[in-house]
Amino acid sequence: MKTLEQVRASLKPYPVEVQFPDLRQWKTGNCGIDYIHSFDSGKPGPHVLVMALTHGNEVSGAIAVDTLLRSGVRPRQGRLSLGFANIQAYQRFDPQDIDATRFIDEDMNRVWLPSALDGPRDSAELRRARELRPLIDSVDLLLDIHSMHEESPPLMMCGACAKGLEFAQSLGVPATIVADAGHANGRRMRDYGGFGDAASPKNALLIETGQHFSKKSEYVALDVTARFLIATQAVAEADVSRFLSQEKPAPQQCLQVTDPVIAHSMDFSFTDDFRGLERITHAGTVIARDAQREIVTPYDNCVLIQPSLRHLGQGVTVVRLARDYRHQ
Incomplete structure (x- = not known):
């Protein structure tokens, strides 16, 4: 019987083309949760969240959120939150074992069920999800930034509801939208609560930017995040225009x-x-x-x-x- 280590050793290695940002400067958040920064415009509007590092080795999201924080972007209406989820796994990243730090104890993108969050079970990921839950409960529009194990074109995972598909189409990128109900072994953040309820005005998208450590994934993360913030009217296009790709978007499927x-x-x-x-x-x-x-x-x-x-x-x-x- 092959071991996972033997399987990984037989697969093509990918070069690490990007720099992993030092996120320690963002540890002390401004809303009572480490690594979460939230900004209120003082004007009516939705609470918009861009979340990175639901998986600890998916660095393109960390680059995008770090870049937004350093740019000083602020919402024109409503509230904008920027955060890093599984920071503990990220901090353990080992370039000699690039697949090992997806999580510490369990997949953080499978724990977003009340039965798990309210239950007696314990893990590093559940503890962090419980810390994040009050924030997530207050969010109206979510972009969860992920990347993929293999070199593949980017995918927008829009969930099972028509509202998610319409939201994805409003961004115009990437070229492929995938409608799905998630995974049988748990619930993703993007399907949590009102995000996955067709009757709720809340909405969420999950972008898979490309291969984890590809420079192209960094560009996709920044472009999609900028388009998300424009589509939600959290910012004006001029606020994030420098992050937008200059390539003409391909027709979506x-x-x-x-x-x-x-x-x-x-x-x-x-x-x-x-x-x-x-x-x-x-x-x-x-x-x-x-x-x-x-x-x-x-x-x-x-x-x-x-x-x-x-x-x-x-x-x-x-x-x-x-x-x-x-x-x-």
Whole structure:
């Protein structure tokens, strides 16, 4: 039986192309929560939050939020909060083991359920989520900045509600929007409370900027964050224009996740070097093998969302399958 270390050793390493900012200057927040800075305009408007480091090795978000804080950007209306979530995992990052500091004890993007937050279970991530919860409860519009294990075009995860898709389309980037209901083994921050309730005016987006340590991911994080702040009217375009990409946005496509592929063993392998957004033409095509089990596409034009074995384990989702979005 292969170990996770053996699996990772067999995969292509990615260079670390970006600088990890020193975030210690932001430790003392101004709202009673470490590493959270919140600014009130004194004028009516929504509470807008940009969150980085829900996963500790996803540095593009840290760069974007650090850049915004250093720029002195302030809201024109409502309230703007800028924060770093799993700072403890970030501070343990080891460039010799770049996949190991996604979290300390458990995935922080699976704990956003009242049963977990109010329950007796303990972990580093739950403790931090409980600290953040009063802030998150007060937020109207959220951008949660993530990145991906493999080198893939950026994805905007808009959730399962039509309001999320409309919000993603209002930004105009990236080119691919993915509608999905999250994960079976927990709830993401972007689906917490009113964010995932179709009847609530609250809304949230999760951007996957690209490969964790790619310079391109840094640019995507800054561009998308600027567009999010403009779309929410938290700032004027002139306030963040220097962070906007000069490239003309490509037409957007929307995909809908239909099936997770979950590993049953450590003897799991893909049939090709998939990185993400590969479109498999024919139903029944073998895309992976899990010991003796063949994984096949369930329909024509099946799109692979975030295939990766870097966190392989029994019960772990290694890819999700999607089709072109069908309006309800």
